[in-house]
Amino acid sequence: MSAKHGIRDKTAIVGAGCSTFAEHWEKGAEHLIVEAVFEAYADAGIEDPARQIDAVFCGSLYSAMGPVDVSEALKLYKPLASVYNYCATGTEVVRSACMAIAAGLYDTVLAVGYDKPKDRGVSGPSVTYRGVRDLPATPAGWFSLAAAPYFAKYDAGREDLARIAVKNHHNGTLAPKSFLKKEITVEDALSARMIAWPFGLYDCAAQTDGAAAVIVTRADLARNYPGQPVYVKAISSHCAPNPHTDPDHDFLRWKATELAAADAYRMAGLDDPLRQIDVAQVHDCFTMTELLSYEDLGFIPKGAAKEHIASGTFALGGELPINTDGGLKSFGHPTGATGVRMIVENVLQLRGQAGARQVPGAKLALSHNIGGYPTGCAISILGVE
Amino acid sequence: MSAKHGIRDKTAIVGAGCSTFAEHWEKGAEHLIVEAVFEAYADAGIEDPARQIDAVFCGSLYSAMGPVDVSEALKLYKPLASVYNYCATGTEVVRSACMAIAAGLYDTVLAVGYDKPKDRGVSGPSVTYRGVRDLPATPAGWFSLAAAPYFAKYDAGREDLARIAVKNHHNGTLAPKSFLKKEITVEDALSARMIAWPFGLYDCAAQTDGAAAVIVTRADLARNYPGQPVYVKAISSHCAPNPHTDPDHDFLRWKATELAAADAYRMAGLDDPLRQIDVAQVHDCFTMTELLSYEDLGFIPKGAAKEHIASGTFALGGELPINTDGGLKSFGHPTGATGVRMIVENVLQLRGQAGARQVPGAKLALSHNIGGYPTGCAISILGVE
Incomplete structure (x- = not known):
């Protein structure tokens, strides 16, 4: 008998917190960590973290100091390691926290994702990678490679991407801690300056500073905490060949998402x-990524995104x-925090605490977080039943 | 009832591999990963990794590419994340592998630690950190801060450190894959050029390239593999305040080791x-670190190292x-690989496969791996009974 996938309903999230996502020139990483974590403590009714938290998992892409950022910011000296999977780092951090609990190592742990990319002293998409045929490329340049083949095969176009940006800008106006609180129109998106065809400015996510945190405990202890427990139904991760060098890659899908989704x-x-999932947070580093994710996650058939948008x-x-x-796109993308932020939003939705953006009666929520070229994908499925 | 520490005897190591540790100017990280992992595959009788390995955990400090180094080198596309805890990264990687198995997520996983510091284009202790009172310092500079207070309090001196170097150089001559195969004398150590008082050249570990890997499976599946299973009795990690800024720090011990040892x-x-442990691998980035570890690990009372040396x-x-x-010191220190290499050596010792350096009848083995300033410590205890 295989124990594979035996993690379902073994762990629960009993506290969630998030800093504002913004260009926090006036704050250090430690301020953002404290903001997110102390909100999660308060949410879980934790008054004595040194006694009530058994271990810490953290993740960051631009941290200068590593785990010490977190231990020194919180003055919390526990088992503490850092987890890394490119832009999917945040979900991996929560996955490690869940593994540690389900393994029987700890009762209650803290998971923190954070980043302060603005401190790097650069603006815009500064990271240069090697693209197709070893040409240099920014993330916008290489994610855009999926657009032309998709547009050609499924008769889609920039207007379809624009409608995704319009939706996410609207939703962002309803989230108190989001970075961009600005409605846009399809025309705004189509007429914005071009970043890497077909991506205009509004097709690209907003890089920000920020931190997010959750408290994970054993499912059988979750009722000891004040809020409604949110159970982890699945937390999965998968990698796939690097699309830039994979001879089988057709640029119409990201294989890592398909593999992680099947597993989750x-x-x-x-x-x-x-039909079964009520609300989802998916990785929208670019509008095209969100479009592909509708299909890669099996929500709709391949090629059907245009009509559903x-x-x-x-x-x-x-x-x-x-x-x-x-x-x-609109809440912001502090890389290591993003996967945790998605889980925080799902916790709020499942508890009915999402205010003006609440999805009525949400019982099952998915988050989807990709990283690398993209080579990795991590998915969580949370539920309240 | 608390589930804390419920990981004992849930997981077993059924395969171990290690590259040679050296200045591998002619090889890339991918070569070293393949060397170590395919030795571990062969050891475990794994002929079809894509079917037999469910997930991968990796760790590296100097990797340019992250987890993609490992997936592309091995052409193994599985759940794959990277773990980081400074020089204790290797043990954290194995800890994650054990958590994943004990959590019920997977049956059999691969843990790989690797590094190619020599590719950074620098030689020697190139990393500059901020030291005491914000003066710049290399690792040798700041680890040496523990020596003067210890020497003063316990009437120890450079000769005691030299004897540790002599021992480790001797042991290294008995290990086929070690970097430095050179016996030295106490006089050699004392007369070597000074790096940071009281550390001469032979008090400092040899930075090398290298990789090490283990296959971890469920304890109840371990007998399906050809070799003698080695069971994980404990795998623990702990962090402590940064010694450079901790007002309670006395420089006579590393708190993280004391905390992790108590937990393990x-x-x-x-x-x-x-008396209970038969063989141990401890973190000897500098001879003084090994000396303190004898005491911090509770093998002997505080201040007794000199007589036992x-x-x-x-x-x-x-x-x-x-x-x-x-x-x-002598086998070499490719940072992310070191903790895994210690565990590989303990596996060999526990199976009676350690050749000329075999500890007769070893039944219980400890490995100790510190990282950071040092702020973190990870410990494994393995056994064959």
């Missing part, structure tokens, strides 16, 4: 995700609202 | 480590042989 649905026992399937009030807090 | 002994059910307690043939393969 098996863990959670799902077979019809569009037009009909509002993924808007607030639609069948499966996606990126209810604005996503990377 | 509780997990493994030990109360007399010197003189009497040979920790030499091959002594009561508790330490750093049987030469340690960081």
Whole structure:
């Protein structure tokens, strides 16, 4: 008998916190960590972290100091390691926290994702990678490679991407801690300056500073905490070949998402995700990434994104609202924090605490976080039943 | 009832591999990863990794590419994340692997630590940190701060450190894959050029390139593999305040080791480590680190290291042989690989496969790996009973 995927319902989230996501020139990483973590402590009713927290998992891409950022900021000296999987780092941090609890190592642990990319002294998409045929490329340049083949095959275009940006900008206006609180129109998106065709400015996520945190405990201890427990139905991760060098890659999908989704649905026992999942946060580093994710996650058939974008399937009030807090696009993208922020938003949605952006009666929530070229994907499925 | 420390005997190591540790100017990280991992595959009788390995955990300090180094080198596309805890990264990688198995997520996983510091284009202790009172310092500079207060309080001196170097150089000559295969004398150590008082050249570990890997599986599946299973009795990690800024720090001990050791002994059910443990690998980035570790690990009382060094307690043939393969000092120190290499050596010792350096009848083995300033410590205790 295989124990594979035996993590379902073993762990629960009993506290969630998030800093504001912004260009925090006046704050250090330690301020953002403290903001997020102390909100999570308060949410979980934790008054004596040194006694009540058994271990810490953290993740950051631009940290100068590593785990010491977290231990010194919180003055919390516990088992503490850092986890890294590019832009999917945040979800990996929570995955490690869940593994540690389910393994029987600890009762209650803290997971923290954070980043202060603005402290690097550069603005804009500063990271240069090697692109196709070893040409230099920014993230916008290489994620955009998926657009032309998709547009050609499925008769889609920049307007479809623009509608995703409009949706996420709208949702961001409803989230108190989001960075961009600005409605835009399809025309705004189409007429914005070009970054890397077909991505204009509004097709690209907003890089910000920020931190997010959750408290994870054993499922059987969750009722000891004041809030409604949110159970981890699945937390999965998968890698795939580097798309830039994979001879089988068709640029119409990101394989890592397909693999991680199959694993997560098996863990959670799902077979019809569009109908079974009530709310989702998906990785929208670029609008095209969100579009592909609708299909890669099996919400809709391959090539059907255009019609579902037009009909509002993924808007607030639609069948499966996606990126209810604005996503990377509008809430912001402090790389190591993003996966944790998605989980925090899902916790709020499942508890009915999401205010103006609440999805009524949400019982099952998915978050999807990709990283690398993209080579990795991590997915969580949370539920209140 | 608390589940804390419930990981004991849930997981087993069924395969171990290690590259040669050296200045591998002619090889890339991918070559070293393949060397170590395919030796571990062969050891475990794994012929079809894509079917038999469920997930991968990796760790490196100087990797340019992150987890993609490992997936592309091995062409193994699985759940894959990277773990980081400074020089204790290697043990954290194995800890993550054990957590994943014990959590019920996977049956069998691969843990890989690797580094190619020589590719950074620098030689020597190139890393500059901020030291005491914000003066710049290399690792040698700041670890040496522990020496003067210890020497003063316990009437120890450079000769005691030199004897540790002599022991580890001797042990390294008995390990086929070690970097430095050179016997030295106390006089050699004392007369070597000074690096940071009281550390001469032979008090400092040899930085090398290298990789090490282990295959971890569920304890109840371990007998399906060809070799003698080695069970994980404890795998613990702890952090402590940064010694450079901690007002309570006395420089006579590293608190993280004391905390991690207490945790590991509780997990493994030990109360007399010197007598119960048969062989140990301890972090000897500098000879002073090994000296303090004898005491911080509770093998001997505080201040007693000098007499035990003189009497040979920790030499091959002594009561508790330490750093049987030469340690960081002589086997080499490719940062992310070091903790895994220690565990590989303990696996060999426990199976009676350690050749000329074999500790007869070893049944219980400890490895100790510190990282940061040092702020973190990770410990494994492995056994064959």
